[in-house]
Amino acid sequence: MKLLLVEDDIALADALAMSLRSESYAVDCVTTGAQALSALSCNDIDMLILDLGLPDMDGLEVLVKVRHQKNAIPVLILTARDGMSDKITGLDLGADDYLPKPFDMPELFARLRVMERRLGTANSALITAGNVSMDTAAHDVRVDNIQIDLSRREFMLLKALMENLGRIQSKHQLESKLYEWGDEVASNTVEVHVHNLRKKLPTDFIKTIRGVGYSINSHSTAQTA
Ligand code: CA
DSSP: OEEEEEOSOHHHHHHHHHHHHHTTOEEEEEOSHHHHHHHHHHSOOSEEEEESBOSSSBHHHHHHHHHHTTOOOOEEEEESOOOHHHHHHHHHTTOSEEEESSOOHHHHHHHHHHHHHHHSSOOSSEEEETTEEEETTTTEEEETTEEEOOOHHHHHHHHHHHTTTTSOBOHHHHHHHHOOTTOOOOTTHHHHHHHHHHHHSBTTSEEEETTTEEEEOTTOOOOBO
16 A cells, blocks of 8 residues: 655654554655645555645645546545634545544554545455455454464555455556655566465465456465465
């Protein structure tokens, strides 16, 4: 899951990005409205966290432009403004959620998980496919109810697939959810993570659709390879 964080308070942005990465999100950070619009037009961003007080334009203006482009990306507004009218305006202009500063990180994470669920096919933090279960809130993955250890990227990749049961995710889609601007990404990186994940999951759990991408085979309940 790739987030775009639009926040001109660098210290806050850095702290937020660090916390979000520890929750297994890929995070791209920008500090102005113009950068946000340019990032949204040329990158695969899944969700937007938008501060309202930006140096070049009001965050609400960014939101209006995004919705004018028929971009339905989930948007969470983050702001020090506590006026009820700003909140109502933001929601009316097409924001999905609104969190006044200061806020607790667990609350931000929970709200992001709600927005995420609207994007995919999962309807709770607990996703089950065959004999594999994933608790996206607790970062807990089990096969036959036995916890398995995944690296951060393996978790991110499996989460992207499990949140979209019945849908094929292309290699490019998966790559963009795992990596941020400036990350060195080898051309076979998704294949390598899939290869490593397959060793920890039931045989045939991750299906390869040649030339298209990957999906979860939720009928696969065989033993781990
Ligand atoms: Ca600000």
